[in-house]
Amino acid sequence: MNATWMILGMAAITVAIKATIFVLGGRIVFPPLLQQALGFVPVTVLTAIIVPMILAPHGEGLELTWRNPQLVAAIAAVLVCAGTRRQLLTIVVALCVFFGWQFGVLAT
Numbered sequence: 001m002n003a004t005w006m007i008l009g010m011a012a013i014t015v016a017i018k019a020t021i022f023v024l025g026g027r028i029v030f031p032p033l034l035q036q037a038l039g040f041v042p043v044t045v046l047t048a049i050i051v052p053m054i055l056a057p058h059g060e061g062l063e064l065t066w067r068n069p070q071l072v073a074a075i076a077a078v079l080v081c082a083g084t085r086r087q088l089l090t091i092v093v094a095l096c097v098f099f100g101w102q103f104g105v106l107a108t
Helices: 002-027 030-037 040-053 069-084 085-107
Strands: none
Touching: 030 040, 040 069
């Protein structure tokens, strides 16, 4: 029951914050430093979600081996992105490496 109250409380706080910003709209002016910091929030949240899935895909500690297809695909994605700066190519290469590694290299 405590988890339910915690989730409801977090939902209420999130709705209150978003509703306040939506209702007040352009009347709130954030300082430039805060505006710059808020620009990093999406990257930070995405990193916090993705990195544990890459480094510990089974949730049982770090798997920093060649038998971790998520890690191999992530390394390929970083290299392709750094070399080409093309998002769609990066996604396609990462998916091909992941599935090729999962069903080709590790299946044997």
